[in-house]
Amino acid sequence: QVQLVESGGGLVQAGGSRRLSCAASISTFRNSGMAWFRQAPGKEREFVAGISGSGAITKYGDSVEGRFTISRDNAKNTVILQMISLTSEDTAVYYCAVSLSHVVYLAASNYRMWGQGTQVTVSS
Numbered sequence: 001q002v003q004l005v006e007s008g009g010g011l012v013q014a015g016g017s018r019r020l021s022c023a024a025s026i027s028t029f030r031n032s033g034m035a036w037f038r039q040a041p042g043k044e045r046e047f048v049a050g051i052s053g054s055g056a057i058t059k060y061g062d063s064v065e066g067r068f069t070i071s072r073d074n075a076k077n078t079v080i081l082q083m084i085s086l087t088s089e090d091t092a093v094y095y096c097a098v099s100l101s102h103v104v105y106l107a108a109s110n111y112r113m114w115g116q117g118t119q120v121t122v123s124s
Contacts, residue, residue: 009118022096033099038092053102
């Protein structure tokens with residue numbers, strides 16, 4: 001069964017860090033761009049970070065640039081989002097997604113598969 005499973009969410013204090021993981025059971029993982037999006041209550045889904053199939057190219061949303069780092073392990077079919085200096089503005093459900101190709105896209109419409117999401121809550 002093809003699926004994405006996110007983990008690592010939880011409650012964290014402002015200024016703290018958190019590491020999210022996404023395990024992908026897809027045969028084309030190493031050829032697929034991967035991304036993290038997030039959605040806060042009452043807001044649209046927002047691009048957070050993405051990484052190309054090879055891992056050579058990464059992109060970040062403006063609000064997380066310099067604080068979040070995305071990486072991947074193609075041998076383990078895993079994508080990691082390391083988050084530091086968290087603020088209450090980072091509170092959201094975080095989703096892992098598989099791109100339509102090896103490319104990283106900013107628009108959610110270019111992602112063909114989504115995980116169930118993991119909640120990150122930052123307390124101030």
